[in-house]
Amino acid sequence: MAERKVGDICGSSASTTSDDHPKDTLDLKPEDGDPESPEAQKDQDLKSVLVTSVLNLEEIDVDLYRGTHHWVPRTQRLFGGQIIGQALVAAAKSVGDNLYAHSLHCYFVRAGDPKVPVLYQVDRIRDGRSFTVRSVRAIQHGQPILICQASFQMLQPSPLQHQFTMPAVPPPEDLLTAEELIRLYLSKPDLAEKYKLGLNKLLAIEVPIEIKPVNPPVFYKVTASEPKNLFWVRARGYIGEGNMKLHCCVAAYVSDFALLGTALLPYPGYRAQFAASLDHAMWFHSTFRSDEWMLYECESPWAGGSRGLVQGRLWRRDGVLAASCSQEGVLRVKPVTRPSKL
Numbered sequence: 001m002a003e004r005k006v007g008d009i010c011g012s013s014a015s016t017t018s019d020d021h022p023k024d025t026l027d028l029k030p031e032d033g034d035p036e037s038p039e040a041q042k043d044q045d046l047k048s049v050l051v052t053s054v055l056n057l058e059e060i061d062v063d064l065y066r067g068t069h070h071w072v073p074r075t076q077r078l079f080g081g082q083i084i085g086q087a088l089v090a091a092a093k094s095v096g097d098n099l100y101a102h103s104l105h106c107y108f109v110r111a112g113d114p115k116v117p118v119l120y121q122v123d124r125i126r127d128g129r130s131f132t133v134r135s136v137r138a139i140q141h142g143q144p145i146l147i148c149q150a151s152f153q154m155l156q157p158s159p160l161q162h163q164f165t166m167p168a169v170p171p172p173e174d175l176l177t178a179e180e181l182i183r184l185y186l187s188k189p190d191l192a193e194k195y196k197l198g199l200n201k202l203l204a205i206e207v208p209i210e211i212k213p214v215n216p217p218v219f220y221k222v223t224a225s226e227p228k229n230l231f232w233v234r235a236r237g238y239i240g241e242g243n244m245k246l247h248c249c250v251a252a253y254v255s256d257f258a259l260l261g262t263a264l265l266p267y268p269g270y271r272a273q274f275a276a277s278l279d280h281a282m283w284f285h286s287t288f289r290s291d292e293w294m295l296y297e298c299e300s301p302w303a304g305g306s307r308g309l310v311q312g313r314l315w316r317r318d319g320v321l322a323a324s325c326s327q328e329g330v331l332r333v334k335p336v337t338r339p340s341k342l
């Protein structure tokens with residue numbers, strides 16, 4: 001992959017065009033003005049549920065927050081991206097407006113229980129001159145389910161700037177969303193009932209993320225492929241500019257979606273019997289808007305020992321690398337049994 005020089009890195013504003021650096025807070029309150037006005041209500045309705053609900057933590061005490069759940073995978077263990085995003089929100093609450101998230105490292109140590117909220121206990125590890133570090137324990141039933149360290153940095157531009165080149169793919173306007181693809185499959189006249197049931201279940205899931213696969217799978221024709229995947233992704237609803245920490249929290253939520261499955265692509269003869277993220281690391285490189293289409297480039301360089309390593313790169317539409325992530329997960333599989341042709 002060729003390397004190329006880029007311009008702005010690690011800016012502060014969430015916009016990808018303006019030069020202004022609006023106050024970067026995690027304030028999730030409605031915009032200024034009368035919160036009851038029709039415009040504010042409309043804006044609130046359009047606001048992404050990730051902002052109004054999932055990443056809107058309740059403050060219980062100093063450095064202690066409570067998060068609720070919006071969407072839970074069929075595995076009925078809390079979605080890893082939700083816990084990471086909420087942990088980063090909690091960490092960022094005690095960090096100044098002049099500091100920006102640049103990395104986080106997490107371990108998922110227990111399955112999250114969707115029947116109870118999650119508490120986030122923040123430990124203020126160090127406030128340095130340039131870097132500030134927070135440690136967060138996500139707790140349920142008195143036990144940690146996730147341990148996360150997050151680091152924040154002041155804006156410190158540098159002459160050392162390079163990045164890989166974004167893959168050349170069709171723009172999102174030329175592709176179908178996951179829901180549109182499912183409806184296309186459901187429109188097949190000869191579709192078997194069992195497939196209809198599964199596809200309608202998928203349609204009913206209210207995932208607060210919009211996805212457009214670059215290479216949509218041929219319906220129920222699973223063939224082996226390289227452990228690489230590309231899709232356009234964005235938060236559903238409006239988030240707006242000037243809240244870079246919040247956009248990082250949304251990107252953390254998004255980054256765990258459909259990532260681990262990349263490691264299964266070369267093995268159509270197997271299906272996951274038990275799959276769960278073990279750890280997750282993320283680096284934020286530049287400003288971006290998580291409520292605008294970004295290209296998510298996923299690949300799995302290695303799998304073995306009932307584990308898979310997956311890596312992702314989130315690209316802005318203008319080709320700037322916004323964020324990178326790495327994750328290892330447990331992958332325990334069993335052979336897919338197909339009905340005999342006889």
Ligand SMILES: CC(C)(COP(=O)([O-])OP(=O)([O-])OC[C@H]1O[C@@H](n2cnc3c(N)ncnc32)[C@H](O)[C@@H]1OP(=O)([O-])[O-])[C@@H](O)C(=O)NCCC(=O)NCCSC(=O)C[C@@](C)(O)CC(=O)[O-]
Pocket residue numbers: 073075077078079080081108109110111112256257258260261274275276277278330332
């Ligand atoms: C990872 C564990 C479970 C390790 O914890 P542990 O105590 O070492 O557990 P384990 O690995 O020995 O056993 C875990 C399960 O695997 C089974 N098992 C054991 N050995 C074998 C074997 N050889 N062959 C087949 N099965 C085996 C074992 O029986 C058990 O099944 P269960 O009793 O729970 O039904 C724990 O640390 C944990 O739960 N961590 C949290 C993981 C997590 O919740 N991650 C975030 C959510 S997952 C996610 O969001 C990603 C994904 C993929 O779900 C996204 C999406 O759904 O799209």
